[in-house]
Amino acid sequence: MRIALVGCGYVADMYRYCLDLHADGLDLVGVYDRDPERLAAFARTWGDRTFASLGDLLAEPGLSVVLNLTDPENHAPVTRAAIAAGRHVYSEKPLGLTLGEARALRDAAGAAGVRLGAAPSNILGEQAQTLWRAVRQGAVGRVRLVYAELDDGMVHKADYRRWISRSGRRWPAEGEFETGCTFEHAGYVVTLLVAMFGPVRRVTAHAALLIPDKECDQPVHPAPDFSCGLLEFDGGIVARVTNSIVAPYDHRLRIVGDGGVLQVEEPWDFAGPVRLKRTATTRLDRLLERRFPGRRGKVVPAARPVPFRGGRGKPTMDFMRGVRDFADAVAGDRPPRMDADLAVHITEVTEMLQHPERFPRPATVSSQVGAMRPMDWAL
Ligand SMILES: NC(=O)c1ccc[n+]([C@@H]2O[C@H](COP(=O)([O-])OP(=O)(O)OC[C@H]3O[C@@H](n4cnc5c(N)ncnc54)[C@H](O)[C@@H]3O)[C@@H](O)[C@H]2O)c1
Structure with missing residues (x-):
């Protein structure tokens, strides 16, 4: 091609x-x-x-x-x-x-x-497919709730002027602040959730520009730097999705079911582990959970080994996999997994998160998506 x-x-x-x-x-x-x-x-x-x-x-x-x-x-x-x-x-x-x-x-x-x-x-990556397969196989039973954090820390205070790509491009801070962290990042988790749970039906969101002065070299008109939204899916599943460039770095995605919690630390790290922690039911389990909240559970076997490793200037995801x-x-004259309907749906949900003032509250999502097929190696 x-x-x-x-x-x-x-x-x-x-x-x-x-x-x-x-x-x-x-x-x-x-x-x-x-x-x-x-x-x-x-x-x-x-x-x-x-x-x-x-x-x-x-x-x-x-x-x-x-x-x-x-x-x-x-x-x-x-x-x-x-x-x-x-x-x-x-x-x-x-x-x-x-x-x-x-x-x-x-x-x-x-x-x-x-x-x-x-x-x-990133839904086509090994980690996401492993997570999705675990959900399909009922690893945590019936899913009830999702917490997705996409907090990036105070990026405007970071030394981003030194984040340089291989051909010498500086990370486009001004553009990112103007587009908004929600438009930049929410799609990474919303796509995963839509693949697993179907279309988002309703969104209730709040967004704010908490730090208007981003201390940039050129004047910028920043978009909201914080948003928090509740996404409702069929079957009563609710996902809380938070985006910010204010709160400390935290990209955890936690899927809570009756039987436990599936967790990833970074939804775009193809090689990142998926962990499963069983619901604490006994007195001892609940005590351990309170005393050691950092206990993250057992690693779920990966759908397949990751064919490449990120880090040291290399991306943690295979950006070309969607292409x-x-x-x-x-x-092959078949619809792609990341098709136009999905992209419209993700755009609509993301706009509702970043600009809730443009929609009624709660906002009913109008766009539809078809069911996505998992990757063949993760079936
Ligand atoms: N920066 C990241 O880490 C990152 C990561 C994942 C995805 N993305 C996404 O990738 C996209 C690009 O981001 P970026 O960080 O590379 O931005 P960038 O500003 O560094 O690069 C955009 C490039 O597009 C060029 N361009 C703009 N309009 C053009 C036109 N009409 N014809 C030809 N060239 C044109 C610009 O000259 C510029 O070189 C964005 O959608 C962003 O959300 C960025």
Whole structure:
């Protein structure tokens, strides 16, 4: 499958690093960024062919999939242009910055007869599939409640000016603060929950900008830096999802069922363990739980060994796995796992979390999703 990449920023290096894991299925024909310096640095780092314009890239003969890795503000125009050129598009998240924008892109793709999909793809990772399989197999019995924390600490106080990608891109702090941590991160857990429990039916949320002055080098208009929402699923399952760049780092995802708790520490670490802690019922168990709240339970055997290791400048997730599934789906004429309906649904729920003032309270989710298939190796 011939793919081309648009947007040679911070995350593009992580995608590019993971391309080698899919050399048997993905063929990168070239890259483009509207910033010539970024484009040149990326091409120097990876040895890729460059296009002189988006138009040239879209006109490349035999090109199947456009990988849209621009910043969120530019997702919609680039995706729209690619659809208009008859290309299938896999976009970084969010698909659009509003439900309306995301829906319009999905409908445009449908009308043009091309496929559209979007990140995040962490549900395709070993850890998420292991977690999902444990839920399917009833490891904690009937699921009642989910606590998902996506707190990142005070990022604006961190030395992010030194977070540099392989081709020399600085982490785009100003853009991240303006997009908002909820739009940047909520999708990583909402996708997992939707895969496991079906569509979100209602959302009750609160969001706030707690620290307006982000001490940036340039003036910024930050989005809310805190949100907390309750997502309701069929069967009465409720998930509390918290996003912030204020509270100390905590990315735990805990799935509470009658029989115990399934827990992961980091929902986008493919190699991270899934732990199972049985519900404390005896006096001794409850005493131990109070005395040693850090006890995290037994590791659930992984669905399969992780074929790569992150860390030391390497991503902890295979960013290209969603692209690979998408490209395979295009080739096999089947819907991709991360399809346009899912992306619209995730966008709607995320917008409800970050901008609850735009919706009634509680907000009824209008978009629908089909059931997602687990990866074959995790069945
Ligand atoms: N930064 C991260 O750690 C990270 C991690 C996972 C996902 N993401 C997602 O990846 C996406 C990109 O994030 P990033 O951090 O790489 O941003 P970035 O600002 O570093 O890079 C975006 C790049 O897109 C280019 N661009 C914008 N509009 C363009 C256009 N019309 N044509 C061509 N090039 C264009 C910009 O010049 C820039 O180089 C975002 O959706 C973000 O949510 C980022």
